[in-house]
Amino acid sequence: MTDGAGPARGGGGGSLEAVSAQLAGISAQNEQLRAQVASGRLKIDPEAAEKAAQAYEKAQHRLNRLQRNVVALERVAGLGEYATGIQLAKKFQDKAINPEVGATGLLTRLSDELGKKAELFRRAAEEYRNTDESIAADLSRGEQR
Structure with missing residues (x-):
């Protein structure tokens, strides 16, 4: 999850269901941030916002590399030709590439959320x-009168 100050970090849990729940929390944080930016309530130093955006983009790039590695899990060899081996291989494949709850799908959604957060910081x-x-322009006009 996040500590509110930076990109999500690994830290236990590990089940795809737990990751999915954490992803929902990150999405909710992005919605809150979007609302604050849209309302003008978010006051942030532009340099700090740019550094935050860059950190989220860096994390997004790392996730994209990791996602390419997960695709390799799609084909699990060596489990045999018996029904149980085939079923087990299918379970590994589903956990790797299922677009809704598999690792690839979750990594894609997380990458998208990190990209959104970077954009929100830039917009802020x-x-x-x-x-x-x-x-500054209003003050300048006031001094000229």
């Missing part, structure tokens, strides 16, 4: 800069 920085420039 831009809104802050625009507000700052507007106030």
Whole structure:
């Protein structure tokens, strides 16, 4: 999960259901952040926002590399030709590539959420800069009168 200050870090749990639940929490955090940015309530130093955006993008790139490795789990060999071996291989395949609850699907959704968060921080920085420039222009006009 996150500590509110940066990208999600690994830390136990491990089941795909737990990861899915954590992903729902990250999505909810993004919605809260989006609402704060849209309302102008989020005040953030533009440089700090850019650093946060870069950190989320870096995490997103790492996830994309990891996702390519997970695809290799699609084909599990050596479990035999008996029905139980075939069923077990199918379970591994489902856990790897199922688009809804498999590792690949979860990693894709998490990567998307990290990208959204990076964009939200950039938008917050831009809104802050625009507000700052507007106030400076208003003050400048007031001094000229």
